[in-house]
Amino acid sequence: MIKILLVEDMPDTVELVRRALSAHDYEVVHAPDAETGFQLALDERPRLILLDLGLPDYDGQTLAGWLRAEPSLTGIPIVAFTAWPQETARKMVESYGCNGYIQKPIQKVKDFVDQIDSFLKTG
Amino acid sequence: MTNEKIQLVPTSRFTIEQLTAIYNQTRVDYLVPMPMNSKRLADYIADYDVDLEHSLVAMQGDELLGVAMLGVRAGRAWITRLGVLPNIRRGGVGQALMNGLLENAAKLNRNFVMLEVIKNNVPAHQLFLKLGFREIGELLVLRRAPVVPPPDPVVADARRLERVEALRLAGRDRGTMPWTNQSETLINAQDVSGLQITLADDSQGWLIYQRQKFILTRFAYKTETGNPTTVAYAFLSHLHHQYPRLDTHLENIQVNDPHLPAFYEMGYVESFRRIEMWLGDPPPELHIKASI
Numbered sequence: 001m002i003k004i005l006l007v008e009d010m011p012d013t014v015e016l017v018r019r020a021l022s023a024h025d026y027e028v029v030h031a032p033d034a035e036t037g038f039q040l041a042l043d044e045r046p047r048l049i050l051l052d053l054g055l056p057d058y059d060g061q062t063l064a065g066w067l068r069a070e071p072s073l074t075g076i077p078i079v080a081f082t083a084w085p086q087e088t089a090r091k092m093v094e095s096y097g098c099n100g101y102i103q104k105p106i107q108k109v110k111d112f113v114d115q116i117d118s119f120l121k122t123g
Numbered sequence: 124m125t126n127e128k129i130q131l132v133p134t135s136r137f138t139i140e141q142l143t144a145i146y147n148q149t150r151v152d153y154l155v156p157m158p159m160n161s162k163r164l165a166d167y168i169a170d171y172d173v174d175l176e177h178s179l180v181a182m183q184g185d186e187l188l189g190v191a192m193l194g195v196r197a198g199r200a201w202i203t204r205l206g207v208l209p210n211i212r213r214g215g216v217g218q219a220l221m222n223g224l225l226e227n228a229a230k231l232n233r234n235f236v237m238l239e240v241i242k243n244n245v246p247a248h249q250l251f252l253k254l255g256f257r258e259i260g261e262l263l264v265l266r267r268a269p270v271v272p273p274p275d276p277v278v279a280d281a282r283r284l285e286r287v288e289a290l291r292l293a294g295r296d297r298g299t300m301p302w303t304n305q306s307e308t309l310i311n312a313q314d315v316s317g318l319q320i321t322l323a324d325d326s327q328g329w330l331i332y333q334r335q336k337f338i339l340t341r342f343a344y345k346t347e348t349g350n351p352t353t354v355a356y357a358f359l360s361h362l363h364h365q366y367p368r369l370d371t372h373l374e375n376i377q378v379n380d381p382h383l384p385a386f387y388e389m390g391y392v393e394s395f396r397r398i399e400m401w402l403g404d405p406p407p408e409l410h411i412k413a414s415i
Contacts, residue, residue, distance in 0.1 A: 009158050054156025054157060054158050056163065057160050057162075058337060058338075061268065061370065062337055065270060066337070069270070069368055085154070091392045091393070095267075095271070095390075095392050
């Protein structure tokens with residue numbers, strides 16, 4: 001199974017993502033905050049990190065910076081998961097070295113899973 | 124929500140965990156999500172002089188409906204963290220909280236009240252206008268990622284400022300700056316230091332900042348002589364050369380700040396904007412506005 005690390009503090013969103021991805025043979029590992037997310041990235045070596053930009057300890061941009069500065073995590077796609085306006089999301093993604101973003105809320109599960117597939121293929 | 128009367132209860136009657144929970148519940152659907160854990164909220168309360176005795180939770184029976192906090196400093200008050208549960212908005216809870224805070228500010232003889240509202244948060248903006256607040260200007264929230272390579276430091280005489288000297292420079296005449304950037308915030312914050320720059324043409328300026336474990340933040344700066352953009356580029360080049368792996372997060376920089384071009388040149392990007400609003404007039408002792 002392909003392992004995805006989801007860093008997200010909202011329980012409802014975690015549940016929705018877990019259900020959507022588990023149904024397509026992904027394994028979802030979950031962290032509710034940035035510090036746990038960084039540790040799980042090191043411990044679990046996921047194939048992709050899906051990162052909420054609003055987290056309760058440090059925000060998602062700060063975590064993206066830590067992840068990008070960690071040599072052992074080089075090459076793992078980081079995808080921001082955010083309700084921010086597209087222009088803001090795009091600027092943050094470019095600045096912090098993320099591979100792209102997926103807009104919240106999830107409107108159609110199939111589209112969401114397709115986006116995850118696409119980021120995994122293009123890295 | 125029932126027809127039962129809304130009660131306003133001082134936040135001091137709740138634990139920090141309860142306040143964190145109600146605050147986060149009011150923000151779940153915000154355009155710019157700013158969730159906090161208990162430590163982060165406790166730091167926020169301490170750094171920004173939030174008065175928990177005069178801040179309020181709105182309740183109906185046992186149910187918590189919303190929260191709003193009041194910062195109190197000499198001659199001024201500040202409204203912050205106002206939030207109402209999403210499913211009961213437009214039911215008068217926000218206005219009840221605001222009225223309660225303004226009454227509490229008046230009891231404390233604070234007739235000059237400041238706040239910021241996220242740009243495009245139309246309902247909150249309208250509520251503040253209705254209560255008599257007026258727009259003062261736009262504020263920027265800026266970020267600089269550590270993945271941006273630090274530039275070579277500009278050739279200059281750069282002198283490190285320890286906390287006491289840094290706070291002395293930050294000065295006392297900054298009471299009409301946005302609340303988050305006033306001198307009291309720097310005085311309350313840990314790990315504050317600074318740097319003073321003199322360029323070859325005798326241009327001079329200084330930068331005060333807080334260095335947290337992973338973040339540089341809470342900047343105060345001034346160009347004493349010379350071009351603000353040139354001086355700012357010089358002090359930022361030294362700062363980011365010294366701390367290349369730290370994320371930088373700046374709150375509430377005024378849009379007409381003459382130093383701004385240097386920030387953009389250094390790789391800062393705009394995250395979002397707020398509108399600063401005031402009710403009443405600053406008392407005379409706060410009238411001298413810092414020229415930063």
